[in-house]
Amino acid sequence: MIIDCDVHINPTSKCPMEPFVPPRYREAFAAKQTSAPGHGYANPFGVHRRDIEPIEDAADLMRVHLDPLNITYALLQPGPTIHASLIHAIDVANGYAQAANDWLIANFLEKSPRFLGSVAVNMNDPAAAAAEIRRVGGHPQMVQVLTNGESTHLYGHRYYNPIYEACCEMGLVFAVHPGAEGSLNSTTPVGRPSSYFEWHNSLPLNFQGHLGSLIAEGTFERFPELRVLLVEGGVSWLAPFLWRVDKNFKALRSTVPWLKERPSEYVFRHCRMTTQPVEEPDNPEHLVSLFSMIHAGRTVCFSTDFPHWDFDNPARAFPSCMPKEMKNRILYDNAAELFGLPARPKVETQEVVKQ
Amino acid sequence: MSAEPEKPCQSLLVAFAEAEAPKSPKRRDKEVAVGNASEIPVGKCKIVQIGHLSIGLFHLEEGFYALRNDCPHQGAELCKGSIHGTHRPSDVTVFDPAYKGRIVRCPWHGWEFDIVSGKGLYNAKDRVPTYEVRVGPDGELTLLV
Numbered sequence: 001m002i003i004d005c006d007v008h009i010n011p012t013s014k015c016p017m018e019p020f021v022p023p024r025y026r027e028a029f030a031a032k033q034t035s036a037p038g039h040g041y042a043n044p045f046g047v048h049r050r051d052i053e054p055i056e057d058a059a060d061l062m063r064v065h066l067d068p069l070n071i072t073y074a075l076l077q078p079g080p081t082i083h084a085s086l087i088h089a090i091d092v093a094n095g096y097a098q099a100a101n102d103w104l105i106a107n108f109l110e111k112s113p114r115f116l117g118s119v120a121v122n123m124n125d126p127a128a129a130a131a132e133i134r135r136v137g138g139h140p141q142m143v144q145v146l147t148n149g150e151s152t153h154l155y156g157h158r159y160y161n162p163i164y165e166a167c168c169e170m171g172l173v174f175a176v177h178p179g180a181e182g183s184l185n186s187t188t189p190v191g192r193p194s195s196y197f198e199w200h201n202s203l204p205l206n207f208q209g210h211l212g213s214l215i216a217e218g219t220f221e222r223f224p225e226l227r228v229l230l231v232e233g234g235v236s237w238l239a240p241f242l243w244r245v246d247k248n249f250k251a252l253r254s255t256v257p258w259l260k261e262r263p264s265e266y267v268f269r270h271c272r273m274t275t276q277p278v279e280e281p282d283n284p285e286h287l288v289s290l291f292s293m294i295h296a297g298r299t300v301c302f303s304t305d306f307p308h309w310d311f312d313n314p315a316r317a318f319p320s321c322m323p324k325e326m327k328n329r330i331l332y333d334n335a336a337e338l339f340g341l342p343a344r345p346k347v348e349t350q351e352v353v354k355q
Numbered sequence: 356m357s358a359e360p361e362k363p364c365q366s367l368l369v370a371f372a373e374a375e376a377p378k379s380p381k382r383r384d385k386e387v388a389v390g391n392a393s394e395i396p397v398g399k400c401k402i403v404q405i406g407h408l409s410i411g412l413f414h415l416e417e418g419f420y421a422l423r424n425d426c427p428h429q430g431a432e433l434c435k436g437s438i439h440g441t442h443r444p445s446d447v448t449v450f451d452p453a454y455k456g457r458i459v460r461c462p463w464h465g466w467e468f469d470i471v472s473g474k475g476l477y478n479a480k481d482r483v484p485t486y487e488v489r490v491g492p493d494g495e496l497t498l499l500v
C-alpha cells in the first residue's frame with residue numbers, strides 16, 4: 001500500500017476554477033488583480049512529464065496515476081494553493097484561496113475518498129487565513145494547510161501564529177511545498193542563481209531557513225499539537241543540519257530559553273519530510289544511512305511529485321538495500337499516522353517482517 | 356485528524372531542577388590549603404593544581420565553590436571561561452533571568468555549567484565534579500579532594 005504525499009493538480013477547461021470565485025472578487029479576477037511575481041527560473045525542458053497527456057480531471061488522475069501505481073491515497077498539492085500567498089492584492093488573494101478550496105472539494109475530494117486535500121490560505125493575512133482554515137478545514141478529506149516556501153517572514157515568526165492555532169484547532173498539518181522561491185527573495189542568501197539547475201539545487205536552503213525558524217522561535221513549544229510536512233525540500237540535508245543545531249544549542253540555549261529539549265527532538269516529533277526528489281548517492285547504502293540518521297522509519301513519507309519531470313516511481317525510487325520495514329513505513333505508515341488514515345492490514349505487515 | 360505527537364522529554368527541565376536543588380559535592384577526606392579568601396574577589400576564579408587535578412575556586416555572592424577545571428566536551432580549561440547568568444526555561448517569548456554570576460561558560464565552545472551544582476545546563480546528563488571548599492576564621496581556604 002502506498003500514500004503519495006505530493007500529487008499536483010491544476011484547473012483545466014474540464015474543471016475550471018472560475019465558477020468557484022466568490023462573486024465579490026469576480027471583477028478583480030477579470031481585471032487580473034490576481035497577478036503575482038514569479039521566480040523567473042523556467043526549466044528549459046518543461047516541468048511536466050512528456051509520456052502522459054495533461055491531466056484534465058479527477059478521473060484522468062485516477063486512471064493515469066493512482067490505479068497503475070497502486071496508490072491508495074494521493075495527497076493533492078494544487079497549483080493555485082501553492083501560489084495563493086504570492087498574489088500582491090491581499091483581499092484578492094483571500095478570495096483566490098477560497099476559490100481554490102471550493103474548486104478542490106467539488107472537483108476532486110467529492111469524486112473519491114482516495115484524494116486527500118490541502119487547504120489554501122493567504123499567508124499575508126493570517127486572520128483571514130485562519131478563518132479560511134476554519135471554514136473548509138472540517139471537510140473530512142482535508143488533511144493539511146498548504147503554502148510555498150517563499151514568504152514575507154520565516155515561518156517561525158509570530159505573525160503566522162493565528163494560522164498555526166487554526167491548524168491545531170482543526171487537526172490539520174501545516175505543509176510547505178516549493179514553487180515560488182525566488183519571487184520575493186533570492187533562493188540563496190548570497191545572490192541570485194543563474195540557471196534553473198542552480199535554482200532547483202538551492203531549494204533546501206529555503207526549507208532549512210523555515211525549519212530553523214520554527215525551532216528557534218518556539219513554535220512547537222507554543223503549539224504542541226502542530227505537525228509540519230516539508231514537501232519536496234529534500235531529506236538528506238536534515239541530519240547534518242540538526243547536528244549543527246543541536247551542537248549550537250548547547251552554547252546558545254539561553255538565547256532561546258523557551259526551548260526545553262534538544263532542537264532535533266522537536267523536529268523528529270513535529271516534522272515529517274517527503275522523499276521526492278529522492279537523493280541518489282553513488283553508493284545506495286549511503287542513502288539508507290542518511291535515512292537512518294533521521295529516523296526515516298517514522299519521519300519520512302513517500303511522494304512522487306506527479307506529473308512533474310522529477311517524478312519518483314515507488315517501485316524503483318528506493319535502493320534494494322533499504323530495509324523492507326523502513327520502506328513500507330515510508331511508502332504508507334508514516335503518512336497514515338500523520339493524517340489519521342487506516343493502518344496497513346496486519347497480514348501485509350507480517351509478510352513484510354518475514355521477508 | 357493528525358496523529359497525537361509523541362511525548363516530549365523536556366531534558367532542560369531536568370538540568371535546571373538539578374541546578375535548583377544542588378547536591379553537596381562528593382565526600383572527600385584529603386584537606387589541602389589553597390590560599391586565602393582575600394585573594395579571590397567576588398565574581399573571580401583562582402585555579403589551583405593538586406597533583407594531577409586542576410580545580411577552579413570560584414568566589415560567588417553565595418560563597419566559595421570549586422569545580423574541576425576540565426570540560427567534559429573536549430577537555431578545555433573550563434574554569435578559565437567567562438562568568439555569567441543565564442535564562443531559566445520559560446514560556447515562549449519570555450526571558451526569565453537566573454543564576455546571575457553563577458554560570459561558567461566554557462572558553463572553547465560556550466557550553467554553560469552551573470558552578471554550584473556542576474550541572475551542564477544544556478542536557479539532562481552532563482556534569483562536572485564539584486569539591487567542598489571550607490573557609491577558616493581568617494579566610495583560609497581549604498579544599499577537600
